[in-house]
Amino acid sequence: MTDWVSQLADDVIAESERRAPGETIVCASGLSPSGPIHLGNLREVMTPHLVADEIRRRGLDCVHLLSWDDYDRFRKVPAGIDPSWAEHIGKPLTSVPAPPGSAYPNWAEHFKTPMISALARLGVTYRGISQTKQYTSGVYREQILHAMRERDRIDAVLSRYRTKPKTQSKAHPKAKAMDADEAAALEGSGAAEEEAGYYPYKPYCALCGRDLTTVTGYDDETTELAYTCACGYGETVRLATHDRGKLVWKVDWPMRWAYEGVVFEPSGVDHTSPGSSFEVGGHLVGEIFGGAQPIGPRYAFVGISGMAKMSSSKGGVPTPADALEIMEAPLLRWMYARRKPAQSFKVAFDQEIQRLYDEWDALERKVTDGQALPADQLAHARAVRTAEQPLESSARRVPYRMLASIADVTTGDEEQTLRILRELDPAEPITDLALVRPRLDRAQRWVATQLPAEQRTTVRQEPDEELLSGLGEPQRESLRLLLDSLDAHWSLDGLTDLVYGVPKRQAGLPADAKATPELKAAQREFFVLLYTLLVGRDTGPRLPTLLLAVGAGRVRKLLGA
Numbered sequence: 001m002t003d004w005v006s007q008l009a010d011d012v013i014a015e016s017e018r019r020a021p022g023e024t025i026v027c028a029s030g031l032s033p034s035g036p037i038h039l040g041n042l043r044e045v046m047t048p049h050l051v052a053d054e055i056r057r058r059g060l061d062c063v064h065l066l067s068w069d070d071y072d073r074f075r076k077v078p079a080g081i082d083p084s085w086a087e088h089i090g091k092p093l094t095s096v097p098a099p100p101g102s103a104y105p106n107w108a109e110h111f112k113t114p115m116i117s118a119l120a121r122l123g124v125t126y127r128g129i130s131q132t133k134q135y136t137s138g139v140y141r142e143q144i145l146h147a148m149r150e151r152d153r154i155d156a157v158l159s160r161y162r163t164k165p166k167t168q169s170k171a172h173p174k175a176k177a178m179d180a181d182e183a184a185a186l187e188g189s190g191a192a193e194e195e196a197g198y199y200p201y202k203p204y205c206a207l208c209g210r211d212l213t214t215v216t217g218y219d220d221e222t223t224e225l226a227y228t229c230a231c232g233y234g235e236t237v238r239l240a241t242h243d244r245g246k247l248v249w250k251v252d253w254p255m256r257w258a259y260e261g262v263v264f265e266p267s268g269v270d271h272t273s274p275g276s277s278f279e280v281g282g283h284l285v286g287e288i289f290g291g292a293q294p295i296g297p298r299y300a301f302v303g304i305s306g307m308a309k310m311s312s313s314k315g316g317v318p319t320p321a322d323a324l325e326i327m328e329a330p331l332l333r334w335m336y337a338r339r340k341p342a343q344s345f346k347v348a349f350d351q352e353i354q355r356l357y358d359e360w361d362a363l364e365r366k367v368t369d370g371q372a373l374p375a376d377q378l379a380h381a382r383a384v385r386t387a388e389q390p391l392e393s394s395a396r397r398v399p400y401r402m403l404a405s406i407a408d409v410t411t412g413d414e415e416q417t418l419r420i421l422r423e424l425d426p427a428e429p430i431t432d433l434a435l436v437r438p439r440l441d442r443a444q445r446w447v448a449t450q451l452p453a454e455q456r457t458t459v460r461q462e463p464d465e466e467l468l469s470g471l472g473e474p475q476r477e478s479l480r481l482l483l484d485s486l487d488a489h490w491s492l493d494g495l496t497d498l499v500y501g502v503p504k505r506q507a508g509l510p511a512d513a514k515a516t517p518e519l520k521a522a523q524r525e526f527f528v529l530l531y532t533l534l535v536g537r538d539t540g541p542r543l544p545t546l547l548l549a550v551g552a553g554r555v556r557k558l559l560g561a
């Protein structure tokens, strides 16, 4: 039995055995806390997570490193933030004040924290590494001095890819339109033809804290490094003791592959361009740092469909935490597990989530019955538990669309919700809301934050007397037939039979009559009548659910009994 995760795990285990026999296998991800961490970026973590998890399931030692690129420069002020934050552009993300009103000490922490909690809820285990901590504590000292000694060779490798002007490089995953400072943060300042020479290290200015610095000289013997800053400041430091700067991104990444012994690290499709940091890094890691490039599949874009503006946490960017508010962790894990990294997909925030949940429930039934295809069975297994622990899930699986309808009609009232759930299946009544949590909470949240106001259901308080008094005899008869059998059919299945059955009886057809176009039209007409009398419009939640939600007493009253 195999799937893409198993295949990658096989490759990673074999490669690790070649490179470092007997050592802990290292998978890695990197995230930049430069703003809200988009749900799309979750793939950067989920891909290595699933592979590392598979390796651990096989009983092997495997660590998933998650690098927080929090020593990267602050690139721009996101929409919705005080424009005065522009004065911090060029500082490390951990030196930028958190957005106004935040409880966190700095920008990076503010955006890391919700991601950390979402990863915990998703069952993702990893070893987090703050690059600020690494650089400022001198962990990479030898690597930095080595890169400076090898600067001409690094420059030569980079220059093989410099066919376009440097500022048009598309190398960095987070880079869109870059200015010269950003380009320098990727590659370093000063190409070979310039007088000052090329340097792969960029100090953060001692005076203003920004990286608007230019290295003007370096002595390999003494490690004395001179720089000037756009703010006018300049100084000479000893790099052997200097801990306020970093290797430029294209050198930093391969340095860390070698330092950490990374065997598996995926990257976004934007890395496929010639001269990408992944490609360039592949040359630098061997030629300069004596390491090897990780196995690194490209993963495709993950999109979002139909997210209501109001619920997006700050600035219209959906985060994993937003998704976990409306869906359970296993469902979100499943979306990543069942698609190969090269396949793109969308995470649904609109009605599509109901169909997705139906599909998920159908898979669960197949797995329980032993009918699922091998790859589907594996994707399911990866979704519901990790090597360490099962993920939280509801004890009783009530369809999400039904919970959403109940939440819609009851507006979350617990007593009403429990009454309806108890009546769904009288043979096996749900006696406690805890049995349907956390799915119930997610569906309630979905209704509250994603269901557009015009699609909400409002049950009528009083009967529509005008409509009732104007009904013709066939319509009155249909309501009578429904009401007479209501009590005997008061369950989800019973009411389903009843609402479809009334038009059959009126047409003199047996209960098991096949649907003809005439019968379908009669059923549709009957349903529209019920919707109009119950909720004042011609559509709504599925009728059996709606009837249960409204309650027998109120149904009688609104239908004119």
Ligand SMILES: [Zn+2]
Pocket (backbone or CB within 6 Å): 205, 206, 207, 208, 209, 210, 229, 230, 231, 232, 233
């Ligand atoms: Zn400065």
